Amino acid sequence: MASISEVARLAGVSTATASRVVSEADYPVSAAARERVLKAVSELDYVPNALARGLLKHQVPVVGVIVHDITDPYFAEVVRGVEDAATAAGFLVITCSTERNADRERSYIRLLRSMRAAAVVFAGSGRDDPELADDVGRHVAGMREVGAAVVHLSPSSDGEPEAGVDNVAGVAAMVGALVELGHRRIALLAGPTGLIVARDRVEGFRRGLAEAGLAVDERLVVHTSFDREGGALGIDLLLATTESFSAICCTNDLLALGALARLAELGIRVPEDVSVAGFDDISVAALTNPPLSTVRVPLRELGRRGFAAVERILGGAAPGHVTLPTEVILRESTGTPRSDEVHLRPVIPRAAMGAAR
Amino acid sequence: MASISEVARLAGVSTATASRVVSEADYPVSAAARERVLKAVSELDYVPNALARGLLKHQVPVVGVIVHDITDPYFAEVVRGVEDAATAAGFLVITCSTERNADRERSYIRLLRSMRAAAVVFAGSGRDDPELADDVGRHVAGMREVGAAVVHLSPSSDGEPEAGVDNVAGVAAMVGALVELGHRRIALLAGPTGLIVARDRVEGFRRGLAEAGLAVDERLVVHTSFDREGGALGIDLLLATTESFSAICCTNDLLALGALARLAELGIRVPEDVSVAGFDDISVAALTNPPLSTVRVPLRELGRRGFAAVERILGGAAPGHVTLPTEVILRESTGTPRSDEVHLRPVIPRAAMGAAR
DNA sequence: GCCCCGATAGAAACCCTTTACTATCGGCCT
DNA sequence: AGGCCGATAGTAAAGGGTTTCTATCGGGGC
Numbered sequence: 001m002a003s004i005s006e007v008a009r010l011a012g013v014s015t016a017t018a019s020r021v022v023s024e025a026d027y028p029v030s031a032a033a034r035e036r037v038l039k040a041v042s043e044l045d046y047v048p049n050a051l052a053r054g055l056l057k058h059q060v061p062v063v064g065v066i067v068h069d070i071t072d073p074y075f076a077e078v079v080r081g082v083e084d085a086a087t088a089a090g091f092l093v094i095t096c097s098t099e100r101n102a103d104r105e106r107s108y109i110r111l112l113r114s115m116r117a118a119a120v121v122f123a124g125s126g127r128d129d130p131e132l133a134d135d136v137g138r139h140v141a142g143m144r145e146v147g148a149a150v151v152h153l154s155p156s157s158d159g160e161p162e163a164g165v166d167n168v169a170g171v172a173a174m175v176g177a178l179v180e181l182g183h184r185r186i187a188l189l190a191g192p193t194g195l196i197v198a199r200d201r202v203e204g205f206r207r208g209l210a211e212a213g214l215a216v217d218e219r220l221v222v223h224t225s226f227d228r229e230g231g232a233l234g235i236d237l238l239l240a241t242t243e244s245f246s247a248i249c250c251t252n253d254l255l256a257l258g259a260l261a262r263l264a265e266l267g268i269r270v271p272e273d274v275s276v277a278g279f280d281d282i283s284v285a286a287l288t289n290p291p292l293s294t295v296r297v298p299l300r301e302l303g304r305r306g307f308a309a310v311e312r313i314l315g316g317a318a319p320g321h322v323t324l325p326t327e328v329i330l331r332e333s334t335g336t337p338r339s340d341e342v343h344l345r346p347v348i349p350r351a352a353m354g355a356a357r
Numbered sequence: 358m359a360s361i362s363e364v365a366r367l368a369g370v371s372t373a374t375a376s377r378v379v380s381e382a383d384y385p386v387s388a389a390a391r392e393r394v395l396k397a398v399s400e401l402d403y404v405p406n407a408l409a410r411g412l413l414k415h416q417v418p419v420v421g422v423i424v425h426d427i428t429d430p431y432f433a434e435v436v437r438g439v440e441d442a443a444t445a446a447g448f449l450v451i452t453c454s455t456e457r458n459a460d461r462e463r464s465y466i467r468l469l470r471s472m473r474a475a476a477v478v479f480a481g482s483g484r485d486d487p488e489l490a491d492d493v494g495r496h497v498a499g500m501r502e503v504g505a506a507v508v509h510l511s512p513s514s515d516g517e518p519e520a521g522v523d524n525v526a527g528v529a530a531m532v533g534a535l536v537e538l539g540h541r542r543i544a545l546l547a548g549p550t551g552l553i554v555a556r557d558r559v560e561g562f563r564r565g566l567a568e569a570g571l572a573v574d575e576r577l578v579v580h581t582s583f584d585r586e587g588g589a590l591g592i593d594l595l596l597a598t599t600e601s602f603s604a605i606c607c608t609n610d611l612l613a614l615g616a617l618a619r620l621a622e623l624g625i626r627v628p629e630d631v632s633v634a635g636f637d638d639i640s641v642a643a644l645t646n647p648p649l650s651t652v653r654v655p656l657r658e659l660g661r662r663g664f665a666a667v668e669r670i671l672g673g674a675a676p677g678h679v680t681l682p683t684e685v686i687l688r689e690s691t692g693t694p695r696s697d698e699v700h701l702r703p704v705i706p707r708a709a710m711g712a713a714r
Numbered sequence: 715g716c717c718c719c720g721a722t723a724g725a726a727a728c729c730c731t732t733t734a735c736t737a738t739c740g741g742c743c744t
Numbered sequence: 745a746g747g748c749c750g751a752t753a754g755t756a757a758a759g760g761g762t763t764t765c766t767a768t769c770g771g772g773g774c
Contacts, residue, residue, distance in 0.1 A: 001415075001499065001502065001503050003759085003760055003761080004760065004761060004762095005760075005761090013723080013724085014723065014724045014725075015724085015725095015760090015761075015762090016723070016724055016725080016726095016762080016763080017722085017723060017724075019760095019761065019762060019763085020723095020762090020763095022761095023761085023762075025762080025763090027722090027763090028720090028721055028722060029722075029723085030721085030722065030723090033722085033723085045495070045499060047467060047470050047471050047499070048471055048760085048761075049412070049471065049473065049759090049760050049761065050468075050471040050472045050473070051408045051409075051411045051412045051417065051472070051473055051759090051760080051761090052408075052412055052729085052759075052760035052761040052762085053760080053761055053762075054408045054729095054761095055406070055408045055409055055412055055728095055729045055730065055731095055759095055760085055761080056728075056729050056760090056761060056762055056763085057729090057761095057762085058358075058729080060408065060472070062451075062472075064449075069437070070427065070433050070436055070437050070440070070452075071430070071433045071434055071437045071640070073428070073430070073433075076427050076428045076430075076433045077428055079427055079452065080426070080427050080428045080454060083427070083452065083454055087461070087464070087465075090468070092421075092451050092453075092465075092468055092469070092472065093451060093452055094419075094449050094450060094451050094452075095427075095436065095440065095450055095451075095452045096440075096449075097437060097440055104444070107444070108444075108449075110404060111407075111447070111449055112449070113404050114404050114405055114406065114407040115407045115408070115417070115419075115449065116406065116407070116408055138402065142358065142402060142404070145358065146358045257644060261644070283428070284641045284644060287614060287618070287641060287644070287645055287646075288644055288645075288646065289644075289645065289646025289647070290646070360729090360730060360731090361730065361731065361732095362730080362731095370753080370754085371753065371754045371755075372730090372731080372732090372754090372755095373731095373732080373733075373753075373754060373755080373756095374752085374753065374754075376730095376731060376732060376733085377732090377733095379731095380731080380732075382732080382733085384733090384752090385750090385751055385752060386752075386753090387751085387752065387753090390752085390753085405730090405731080406729085406730050406731070408729090408730080408731095409729075409730035409731045409732085409759090410730080410731055410732075411731095412729095412730080412731080412758095412759050412760065412761090413730090413731060413732055413733085413758075413759055414731095414732085414759095415759080
């Protein structure tokens with residue numbers, strides 16, 4: 001593989017001149033020399049060595065994106081947004097699926113650091129785990145120190161994200177929409193307790209109810225993991241209470257998907273027996289049975305803004321904070337409650353319950 | 358950020374010794390010296406510079422995965438498989454969503470090359486485009502030349518993939534299952550003509566029919582793009598013919614998803630009026646309305662095997678070729694045809710047709 | 715005619731590791 | 745006792761580029 005010195009030799013110039021042409025440096029090079037270098041480049045099929053360049057600049061044009069799981073449509077979409085913006089700037093994107101596992105996260109950050117990645121974007125939410133925060137924090141500080149950009153797309157222990165959405169307002173708006181449909185007793189599939197976004201969304205739920213003058217029934221707030229399994233389990237947990245409710249608000253779409261599946265298994269009709277609402281509007285949301293009412297989050301745009309923040313930081317500017325708007329999308333999983341006063345608790349086949357756990 | 362020389366200084370040894378400890382080289386270092394180095398490492402929070410190392414080794418532990426779109430569940434799953442295997446080996450994964458765009462693909466390969474990535478995995482299928490093949494081929498050859506591994510997960514102009522599935526047998530098996538249900542006139546949403554996988558799957562369709570002693574009606578084979586839009590369009594195209602059919606076989610799940618959506622819009626019931634089958638078994642397939650019958654492809658495993666091939670090549674061994682098994686999964690989008698002799702062409706609201714194009 | 719300056723070119727140092735090669739030191743073999 | 749060998753340590757080069765600094769050259773100002 002040709003190096004710059006071979007290019008220089010073939011062009012009959014010094015490596016300095018060749019470098020100046022190739023890297024488009026801000027330094028005068030005569031037209032004749034430039035032309036000869038360019039000719040040599042194409043003749044030798046020269047591709048500059050990003051490692052050598054990076055070694056000198058203490059940085060390579062690579063951005064790592066820390067996600068829970070690239071297979072989760074939420075993160076896939078965000079990563080794609082980052083990628084779109086990054087590619088335009090000549091950056092490569094490294095995907096890091098941590099499964100929210102502290103060790104994996106640590107090891108990814110370490111690898112990224114050893115690679116002198118120019119930036120890390122945390123797409124997923126921070127956890128409320130001081131131990132991890134400490135350790136990752138050390139690495140993150142180390143990266144920042146050498147000029148790398150660190151950007152968050154969700155609230156974290158670092159504070160407000162450089163680009164994010166108003167989770168509280170989003171859920172509150174959905175609760176408002178549900179109330180408007182006539183629901184009074186609304187359950188919440190709240191997701192994990194340790195995840196900051198989940199907590200924000202729970203707060204949105206509380207605010208939404210408060211704004212409608214409704215009280216929160218804590219028995220209708222159930223915490224599970226942030227995935228389909230959690231959604232199914234959430235339904236079982238909810239039905240195991242003796243409380244009645246006519247709508248279920250979920251803090252993300254995956255939860256809603258799992259809830260929908262479990263409800264269908266139990267023979268509980270949506271939205272006739274109970275309404276279900278999600279959050280995020282991942283692409284499958286429109287495809288479920290019935291199509292899921294949810295809160296749209298501009299995920300790809302979020303990713304793009306994340307990279308924009310990276311560019312700003314790398315350019316030495318203050319990153320700033322931008323909040324993207326959310327929008328309530330009412331599809332067919334929500335409807336008016338069956339009765340407007342007392343909301344019947346759906347009858348479930350007892351036999352099915354044991355198996356669900 | 359601490360460098361190895363600082364570590365060496367603090368430990369009171371030479372950089373050579375420090376390096377030998379840090380990089381776990383196969384060279385004797387006294388226990389005392391080793392301990393002092395390790396202490397210095399943790400004291401300085403030293404992280405080796407992968408760029409310097411890579412510069413010397415002409416390679417960094419990074420593998421690029423070329424996909425159509427990371428947002429497509431098929432690719433997300435494959436990338437995850439690659440990532441799982443790669444992480445275990447200390448490699449980082451770069452996602453490259455090319456949108457099957459020649460320029461993007463070129464530029465990604467170039468970037469990967471400039472980065473001295475140790476490997477490139479082509480997750481998506483090759484296209485039948487000699488111009489692109491040429492150009493990408495040059496870069497790929499360039500990568501191979503410096504010892505980088507190039508692995509394909511789908512048939513390409515390079516020949517058989519290092520890890521893949523038997524697309525022909527897979528579709529043939531699904532056609533067989535459809536025939537067994539009683540279908541005789543089966544339509545095919547064939548996907549793009551230029552994509553090699555799509556072509557293999559069409560061949561599987563032909564073989565499946567041939568094995569059942571059935572003839573292919575070319576009017577029932579329609580080509581569209583490989584996505585949901587293509588599926589919707591395919592339905593319109595099919596209905597625009599005057600041919601009857603009782604089942605629709607799709608060469609991938611996205612097509613089937615689009616078909617399902619369009620059929621629902623047109624008021625055509627699945628599977629009562631027509632059966633629909635997909636291919637790939639992406640995770641949403643089980644969530645659609647009705648749940649999609651499809652052919653399961655072990656996507657994550659495919660990704661893992663892809664990285665395994667990378668490791669073999671990097672280790673100097675011959676890559677070999679492994680074919681992963683597929684499995685027909687019958688869910689609720691397929692059923693017995695309404696009449697077993699003459700299959701009625703579904704009645705569609707004419708008005709809806711124009712809008713679909 | 716001389717000095718200074720801008721434009722252009724090149725030499726060499728530097729970024730951080732790895733590693734081939736050289737050096738030192740005991741101990742063991744003969 | 746001398747030579748040789750194994751274990752351990754260090755020196756320096758190399759890998760490919762960028763950049764600072766120095767050098768050369770021609771021309772304009774006075």
